[in-house]
Amino acid sequence: MATSSTQDLRTERLIAEVQDLTKQVKQLIELTPTRNKIWLRPSEFGQLIGVSYRQIARYREQGVFRESSFRFKGNRFEYHNVDAVADFEARGVQ
Numbered sequence: 838m839a840t841s842s843t844q845d846l847r848t849e850r851l852i853a854e855v856q857d858l859t860k861q862v863k864q865l866i867e868l869t870p871t872r873n874k875i876w877l878r879p880s881e882f883g884q885l886i887g888v889s890y891r892q893i894a895r896y897r898e899q900g901v902f903r904e905s906s907f908r909f910k911g912n913r914f915e916y917h918n919v920d921a922v923a924d925f926e927a928r929g930v931q
Contacts, residue, residue, distance in 0.1 A: 876915040877909065885918070886925055901928050 874881070879890035888896075897907060897914065906913050906921040 875918055876910070877918050877921075879914060881917065882916040882918070882921060886922060896925070901925060 879884065879893045883890045885895050894914070895914070902916065902921050902924045905917075906924050907916045909915075910920060
């Protein structure tokens with residue numbers, strides 16, 4: 838009986854570990870395309886620098902980003918994944 842209990846505990850631990858690893862892999866998959874894209878949506882860019890998409894708009898309105906670091910495409914703004922990050926870091930905004 839003790840062996841069954843020990844096996845059940847090990848099984849539960851393995852399941853928990855697999856679930857945790859699955860969650861981490863999904864997060865990596867979500868972020869990977871962002872690194873390969875040149876122009877990012879506000880939500881993607883916000884995720885990259887750790888702020889909300891609304892804060893990105895505020896920063897743009899405040900002049901944190903140079904005009905060459907973002908563009909208006911369709912019905913939304915997009916941010917250059919290198920230049921806009923450099924602007925953000927140069928201003929020391931966080």
